[in-house]
Amino acid sequence: MTQDPLLTGLAALAADPPDGLLDRIAARWVSVPGPIGELRVAFTDQGVAYVHAGDGFTPAFRKRFARPLLPAERPPAGLLPALRTGRLSGLRLDLRGTSDFQREVLETVRTIPRGEVRPYSWIAARVGRPKAVRAVGTALGTNPLPLLIPCHRVIRSDGVVGDYVFGSAAKERLLLAEGTDLDGLRELAGERVFYLASDTTGVVCFPTCHNARRITPRHRHGFRTLVQAGAAGYRPCRTCRPAQGLVG
DNA sequence: GGGCCGGCTTAAT
DNA sequence: AATTAAGCCGGCC
Structure with a gap:
């Protein structure tokens, strides 16, 4: 039997995957209570990546992220308080997989205080594309982190609440719960x-x-x-x- | 005041 | 890789 250093090295790698490697390639998920019912939340070592309500969580996640998904023992630190209070306080968000435009839109949305709303057109202007109003709607329509990134606080400039990933009824309920008049x-x-x-x-x-x-x-x-x-x-x-x- | 285009980004083909 | 159509909108008829 030979002692080829290359082979023993490879064997060591196979037997001893570096700690945390799995976490870097796979995402974990948990089921947690949210303001509009049970949520499925996926997260990576970089932070929370995906918030989903209703059926079809796993297929939706796989289609979107093309990454292995494993159940987790517990939610990441800070997730539950963030969903309860709306304050992220140190909760990491994993926004890889979003375009520059969408990331800018989402970052802008994060600045809208609880209890307040802004028009889609305002977001568009803030990210430097005043005419990309509808594109802002598109970007919010694929917000991977609804609730955590409060896209429900973006409404139409005519005063109508507008559409929402979880439906406009949920949008209205969320806003009322936040004290929005x-x-x-x-x-x-x-x-x-x-x-x-x-x-x-x-x-x-x-x-x-x-x-x-x-x-x-x-x-x-x-x-x-x-x-x-x-x-x-x-x-x-x-x-x-x-x-x-x-x-x- | 309800439609109808215009403008922009993205996913799909 | 180029093209097209669709999408949480606005503003002007």
């Missing part, structure tokens, strides 16, 4: 008001911006467009940044 928003939309301004601060906001919510009714002025608000002497809020392509 959808009724107020609809009422304003009915009057063609999409921006609120304060004549004490001289600032215009999106209606759900926390600054807008503090405006005393007597000092509040509604506008249909930013241009009109600008003409009336208001400058865009630095917190909710309604301006984008226009005056900064």
Whole structure:
């Protein structure tokens, strides 16, 4: 029997796969409770990669990620609190497999505070493609991490909540649960008001911006467009940044 | 005010 | 590899 160093080396490799190698190529999954029912969540050594509700989790994951999938003992640290509170606090997200455009869109969406909403057109402007409004919708339609990346906080500029991976009814429920004033928003939309301004601060906001919510009714002025608000002497809020392509 | 195009990214062919 | 059609939208008739 020979002692070819190459063969013994190979045998060692076969017998002793380096620790963590499996984790690098395979994804793990868990089933966890979420705000709209049971969720399947897949994660890698890089972070959470996929959130799925309803049937067809495994085929959907395989089609999308083409990677082995194994059950995990426990959810990654921070996942449950993130789903409960909406705060990721250190939870790693694995966004490999998304395009540059989609990643920019998703990163922008992450900045929308709980209880607030922004239009699709605002996202488009923020990522530097003001005309790619519909493409933003497409990008959100394939958001691999719904709930964790709050694409339910992106609504249509006419005030309608719009579509959602888990259905617009779920979108509405999520927003209400977060304390978003959808009724107020609809009422304003009915009057063609999409921006609120304060004549004490001289600032215009999106209606759900926390600054807008503090405006005393007597000092509040509604506008249909930013241009009109600008003409009336208001400058865009630095917190909710309604301006984008226009005056900064 | 409900449709109809326009514009943009991506998945599929 | 090039082309096409579809998709969580907007804004103008």
